[in-house]
Amino acid sequence: MSEASAPARAPLPRPRIYPERRWPRSGALERTAEAAAARFAPAIGWLAGRGAGGVVERVAAHEAELRALHDAELRLRGRALREALYRCRARDPEAIAEAFAVIREASDRVLGMRHFDVQLIGGDILLCGMVAEMDTGEGKTLTATLAAATAALAGIPTHVVTVNDYLARRDADLMRPLYEFLGLRVGVVTQEMPPEQKAAAYACDIAYCTNKTLAFDYLRDRLALGRRSGDLRHKLARLAAPAAPERDLLLRGLHFAIVDEADSILIDEARTPLILSRELPSTSEREEFAHALALAERMNEGRDFAIRFDERRVELTASGRALLAELAQPLGSRWRMTAQREEWAVQAITAMRLFHRDEHYIVRGGKVEIVDEHTGRVMADRFWSDGLHQMIEVKEGCAISGVRATIARMTYQRFFRRYQRLAGMTGTAAEVAGELWSVYRLAVARVPTNRLSRRELLADRIFATEAEKWRAVAETIAEHHRRGAPVLLGARSVATSRRASEALAAAGLPHVVLNAAQDAAEAEIVAAAGRRGRITVATNMAGRGTDIKLDDDVIELGGLHVIMSELHDARRIDRQLAGRCARQGQRGSFQAILSLEDALTDTNALPFERYLMYVMIRAGWSWPARLALRTAQRRAERLHAHMRHELLDRDETLDHALAFTGKAE
Numbered sequence: 001m002s003e004a005s006a007p008a009r010a011p012l013p014r015p016r017i018y019p020e021r022r023w024p025r026s027g028a029l030e031r032t033a034e035a036a037a038a039r040f041a042p043a044i045g046w047l048a049g050r051g052a053g054g055v056v057e058r059v060a061a062h063e064a065e066l067r068a069l070h071d072a073e074l075r076l077r078g079r080a081l082r083e084a085l086y087r088c089r090a091r092d093p094e095a096i097a098e099a100f101a102v103i104r105e106a107s108d109r110v111l112g113m114r115h116f117d118v119q120l121i122g123g124d125i126l127l128c129g130m131v132a133e134m135d136t137g138e139g140k141t142l143t144a145t146l147a148a149a150t151a152a153l154a155g156i157p158t159h160v161v162t163v164n165d166y167l168a169r170r171d172a173d174l175m176r177p178l179y180e181f182l183g184l185r186v187g188v189v190t191q192e193m194p195p196e197q198k199a200a201a202y203a204c205d206i207a208y209c210t211n212k213t214l215a216f217d218y219l220r221d222r223l224a225l226g227r228r229s230g231d232l233r234h235k236l237a238r239l240a241a242p243a244a245p246e247r248d249l250l251l252r253g254l255h256f257a258i259v260d261e262a263d264s265i266l267i268d269e270a271r272t273p274l275i276l277s278r279e280l281p282s283t284s285e286r287e288e289f290a291h292a293l294a295l296a297e298r299m300n301e302g303r304d305f306a307i308r309f310d311e312r313r314v315e316l317t318a319s320g321r322a323l324l325a326e327l328a329q330p331l332g333s334r335w336r337m338t339a340q341r342e343e344w345a346v347q348a349i350t351a352m353r354l355f356h357r358d359e360h361y362i363v364r365g366g367k368v369e370i371v372d373e374h375t376g377r378v379m380a381d382r383f384w385s386d387g388l389h390q391m392i393e394v395k396e397g398c399a400i401s402g403v404r405a406t407i408a409r410m411t412y413q414r415f416f417r418r419y420q421r422l423a424g425m426t427g428t429a430a431e432v433a434g435e436l437w438s439v440y441r442l443a444v445a446r447v448p449t450n451r452l453s454r455r456e457l458l459a460d461r462i463f464a465t466e467a468e469k470w471r472a473v474a475e476t477i478a479e480h481h482r483r484g485a486p487v488l489l490g491a492r493s494v495a496t497s498r499r500a501s502e503a504l505a506a507a508g509l510p511h512v513v514l515n516a517a518q519d520a521a522e523a524e525i526v527a528a529a530g531r532r533g534r535i536t537v538a539t540n541m542a543g544r545g546t547d548i549k550l551d552d553d554v555i556e557l558g559g560l561h562v563i564m565s566e567l568h569d570a571r572r573i574d575r576q577l578a579g580r581c582a583r584q585g586q587r588g589s590f591q592a593i594l595s596l597e598d599a600l601t602d603t604n605a606l607p608f609e610r611y612l613m614y615v616m617i618r619a620g621w622s623w624p625a626r627l628a629l630r631t632a633q634r635r636a637e638r639l640h641a642h643m644r645h646e647l648l649d650r651d652e653t654l655d656h657a658l659a660f661t662g663k664a665e
């Protein structure tokens with residue numbers, strides 16, 4: 001091509017200030033179309049996943065040449081790719097393949113880990129803005145580096161989102177040598193950091209952070225940008241002083257996010273609204289709350305109020321209202337206002353009947369601290385809203401904290417779909433593919449495993465009562481323990497893990513219990529669960545993302561045996577627990593040992609179903625019970641999907657009791 005005919009290079013476009021995606025509110029027609037599209041979401045993902053297969057050959061084409069390069073030359077190759085990637089916004093398959101090849105080669109040299117072919121497929125899926133469904137243990141942390149580094153080389157600020165600060169730091173530290181080799185800066189944002197440090201970390205090419213910190217920082221930025229004028233005020237300020245540093249903002253906009261444990265963050269956590277709040281000076285409601293608790297003691301379930309256990313809601317009946325009015329007569333003037341009186345009563349009944357010490361919260365240092373039921377983790381900065389937290393403080397005889405006032409509020413659903421490009425990875429997404437599509441426009445593509453799975457799935461065992469179940473669990477564990485094989489017992493809640501521990505102690509089995517611990521210790525305990533003869537009881541989400549390495553002789557004993565002691569509200573979570581064993585083609589086995597008295601049956605099976613199951617089991621037939629339990633699980637899944645849908649719809653309203661809260665800067 002002669003110089004005269006060569007097209008002039010277009011100047012590189014200036015990046016937008018604080019970009020994010022606007023998500024138009026859809027009308028009824030669009031919603032119907034969306035619902036139909038959601039049905040085909042798995043097919044869309046499948047097709048997209050097939051398309052991603054080509055990346056392996058394209059990357060392989062660069063392999064021999066890159067291998068022959070010196071480190072310095074390889075570095076230069078990475079830098080040379082920046083412009084091509086910038087121009088195509090990391091979308092051109094050829095440019096992506098070359099970048100992947102460089103990253104793979106660099107990783108081999110600096111980390112001693114060469115991305116497997118299936119990880120290249122996973123990386124490509126992420127870069128396309130989809131959810132890569134990769135089995136547990138397939139190396140999602142390493143897979144994410146392909147997409148993160150390629151996007152970062154293209155100049156796209158990238159957020160790698162994990163579930164807790166410990167994992168964010170660990171993953172960033174593990175992968176840092178690779179990113180630095182490629183000339184990329186990596187930052188870690190943790191909750192407790194001061195704003196300047198956070199902004200510096202977000203200013204890096206790649207920032208590792210948690211969903212919660214990220215979403216709250218975004219909320220703070222929205223406040224700083226001004227609620228009404230949106231981007232405008234900021235843009236004007238930038239026009240006036242383009243070189244001025246973005247002083248008051250933490251993030252640089254929502255460009256690209258790779259969400260680890262995507263189903264947990266995008267689906268499970270989506271049931272909880274995020275509320276940015278500030279504590280108001282302590283109120284003098286202690287006395288009123290104490291009255292409310294005393295009144296609630298005198299009211300009868302059924303006659304005066306009904307409890308919707310599945311929705312965690314209390315409703316007063318007409319007779320309850322009348323009784324309340326009567327009982328409240330001798331109390332102060334505030335008790336004469338019907339709405340106020342009834343709100344206090346409902347909160348008092350809720351505090352007494354629906355929230356239990358050492359299950360939903362613990363009392364530590366004179367404070368009520370919420371326990372995440374799934375992980376068993378104490379969430380010191382979470383508060384129940386609308387006076388419920390204070391009601392529980394009074395119930396427990398703690399000092400009453402100030403009521404919190406909402407400053408800003410949003411859901412994870414609305415937050416994550418504002419990303420210009422969003423991607424996720426998880427071992428379990430197929431069951432929620434429709435929802436991921438309709439809420440986030442995320443297709444799910446399955447990545448094949450690197451080695452064939454050798455997980456042995458043993459038939460469920462179902463018992464009529466909990467006591468029988470724990471006996472069977474202890475017997476099974478004792479058998480494995482005698483052989484020296486390690487066992488991981490998954491518990492659905494902190495309370496279950498306690499009962500499990502009691503059963504094991506009664507059988508004289510030494511074990512470690514993991515609940516309400518902090519992240520680092522949690523990861524350590526879970527990581528050690530593969531040692532010879534080890535018995536670990538853990539809430540199911542605890543230590544998620546932690547690799548369980550098996551002792552060599554343990555592999556010969558059949559690997560890790562995982563027992564599930566209760567069905568979860570979603571099949572996905574059962575699968576995650578099963579995924580704790582037999583990782584990377586190793587040996588391992590999984591079995592569910594259940595009872596009809598488990599929490600799922602309690603809230604999701606009808607009384608006659610429970611009775612029928614009981615009769616069948618006593619008659620020695622367990623398959624109808626198995627069927628009925630799975631039906632109850634489907635019911636729970638549908639209920640939760642409905643709740644998330646409602647929450648998204650009513651994002652602006654304030655009628656949810658449980659809220660994450662963060663302090664305004």
Ligand SMILES: Nc1ncnc2c1ncn2[C@@H]1O[C@H](COP(=O)(O)OP(=O)(O)OP(=O)(O)O)[C@@H](O)[C@H]1O
Pocket residue numbers: 112113114115116119134135136137138139140141142427544545546547584
């Ligand atoms: N390409 C590779 N070469 C060598 N080792 C690898 C490779 N990819 C991953 N690994 C190793 O495999 C193990 C599992 O990786 P990782 O913990 O990232 O898996 P995961 O998919 O995130 O699992 P989980 O779903 O449980 O979080 C780690 O020890 C990691 O170092």
